[in-house]
Amino acid sequence: MNPNMKAIIFDVYGTLFDVYSITSKCEELYPGNGEKMSTLWRKKQLEYAFLCQLMDKYRSFLSITRSSLKYALNELQLLYNEESEKILLEAYKQLSPFPEVESVLQQLQNKKKLVVFSNGSHDMLEPLVKTSTLSPYIDDIISIDDVKQYKPTPASYLHALRTLGYEKEEILFVSSNGWDIIGATNFGFKTAWVNRKNLPLDELDTLPHFMFRDLSGMLK
Amino acid sequence: MNPNMKAIIFDVYGTLFDVYSITSKCEELYPGNGEKMSTLWRKKQLEYAFLCQLMDKYRSFLSITRSSLKYALNELQLLYNEESEKILLEAYKQLSPFPEVESVLQQLQNKKKLVVFSNGSHDMLEPLVKTSTLSPYIDDIISIDDVKQYKPTPASYLHALRTLGYEKEEILFVSSNGWDIIGATNFGFKTAWVNRKNLPLDELDTLPHFMFRDLSGMLK
Known part of the structure; x- marks a missing residue:
């Protein structure tokens, strides 16, 4: 260098950090859906960040990560509540390097x-x-x-x-x-x-x- | 209303207009790859438009459509030349409603x-x-x-x-x-x-x- x-x-x-290291936590909560879920979650997270920026309507990445998680669960027709949402968002603070x-x-x-x-x-x-x-x-x-x-x-x-x-x-x-x-x-x-x-x-x-x-x- | x-x-x-009506033309040129190709092409086309806007570096949608086509062909490891590129870009002007x-x-x-x-x-x-x-x-x-x-x-x-x-x-x-x-x-x-x-x-x-x-x- x-x-x-x-x-x-x-x-x-x-x-x-590997954003897909969250897959195992997703799989644990939603067996058979871990990979699809983590992929869609990440895709929507990026899309929402870009959209907010393009519209000049800032929202923090934590808020965006929560919204994109909800969207991913809805699109995959997986049920969730405050507890499962909290578990997954917490897991996003413990990704693996x-x-x-x-x-x-x-x-x-x-x-x-x-x-x-x-x-x-x-x-x-x-x-x-x-x-x-x-x-x-x-x-x-x-x-x-x-x-x-x-x-x-x-x-x-x-x-x-x-x-x-x-x-x-x-x-x-x-x-x-x-x-x-x-x-x-x-x-x-x-x-x-x-x-x-x-x-x-x-x-x-x-x-x-x-x-x-x-x-x-x-x-x- | x-x-x-x-x-x-x-x-x-x-x-x-259905952007995926281009799939048949993609399939004709690249048998077995039409669907993957049209999906990736569209995905990259949107991404490039958003990126150019976010960077404040405008490029026309025609230029972006060409760049995203090249990217899609590269990612799928499909060979192309000026002729095939021209055929596909022309087809983008003849999408089906x-x-x-x-x-x-x-x-x-x-x-x-x-x-x-x-x-x-x-x-x-x-x-x-x-x-x-x-x-x-x-x-x-x-x-x-x-x-x-x-x-x-x-x-x-x-x-x-x-x-x-x-x-x-x-x-x-x-x-x-x-x-x-x-x-x-x-x-x-x-x-x-x-x-x-x-x-x-x-x-x-x-x-x-x-x-x-x-x-x-x-x-x-």
């Missing part, structure tokens, strides 16, 4: 400043990060909730840049979400796409500077 | 002003609408391309309102796309959701005023 890089910004959901993440962060620590930056609101991010094994390696938790502008808007990335206090060219932006990488590259960050699903590059003339299959590619 | 309603705005893709649409428009004609309003650019919309059987019933074709603000932004719906020249309460907004209905309702239009897939209502506290299974519900 370029020695001029002083800080690394990591996206959270899908990049450090991807297997290689802790070791990679450990090796980068003390060499670079390591921060996370997410569409998640602090009431979701803090419990998730602080109770995880990754906590000792994370120097700061930055949320778009402070400016109420969702990624991939330029305003959201500007918030991360300002909070960090480094120059743009001193920062590497890391995400596994294609739309996040497009947004961050468009903003002017140096970007690394963690292409966990081995997908083709997007066709919006906004290419990431680096591409890895998982985070361990960053160490090479 | 409320007799004070003077005009009806119809969304185009998915509402009057849903079966009930012509008869419904015929019955509404002369009672209300009937216009279409779409994220599509004029170079896609004009050939589609004007060569279709619906053409005699459509009084105007309005595109967000004139203001370069995609639905569901408030600015896009404002453009339709201004172009029509009626009062908001004199207009009924009709779409089968949930995100479009949310956006139009949020803007302040009276809305009718054509819920062709029998999906549950979205959970964003923005409910349509009417809901029909197909357009013929409007005649009751």
Whole structure:
């Protein structure tokens, strides 16, 4: 990695933590529906965040995560009550990190400043990060909730840049979400796409500077 | 329908015309892949339109439709060249109307002003609408391309309102796309959701005023 890089910004959901690790909790509550449910929940969560941003009607990611959960349960015609909703939302604060993440962060620590930056609101991010094994390696938790502008808007990335206090060219932006990488590259960050699903590059003339299959590619 | 309603705005893709009618052309070129391909193409087309809007980097819907087609072919690992790309993009200008649409428009004609309003650019919309059987019933074709603000932004719906020249309460907004209905309702239009897939209502506290299974519900 370029020695001029002083800080690394990591996206959270899908990049450090596996949003589909919630599948087992979904399966436990709704046997036979875990996978369909977690997939639809995530799909709607992203759609709702984008829609709220496009309509200029901000709602926190926690509120959006709750709404998209309800929608997913309705579409799959699964019954729920306050209790099951609470269990699932709590589980979203205990997602599992991807297997290689802790070791990679450990090796980068003390060499670079390591921060996370997410569409998640602090009431979701803090419990998730602080109770995880990754906590000792994370120097700061930055949320778009402070400016109420969702990624991939330029305003959201500007918030991360300002909070960090480094120059743009001193920062590497890391995400596994294609739309996040497009947004961050468009903003002017140096970007690394963690292409966990081995997908083709997007066709919006906004290419990431680096591409890895998982985070361990960053160490090479 | 409320007799004070003077005009009806119809969304185009998915509402009057079936975007999945392109499946047969996809299947012809890529046997065994038609359905997967048309589904992924549409999914990426919407994602790219939203991303460009969120990044404030406008690209026309024709350009986005081309990019999303390329992406879909890449993800499905299907080979293409300029010729096959051209055939598929041309086919997007010849989508089929849903079966009930012509008869419904015929019955509404002369009672209300009937216009279409779409994220599509004029170079896609004009050939589609004007060569279709619906053409005699459509009084105007309005595109967000004139203001370069995609639905569901408030600015896009404002453009339709201004172009029509009626009062908001004199207009009924009709779409089968949930995100479009949310956006139009949020803007302040009276809305009718054509819920062709029998999906549950979205959970964003923005409910349509009417809901029909197909357009013929409007005649009751």
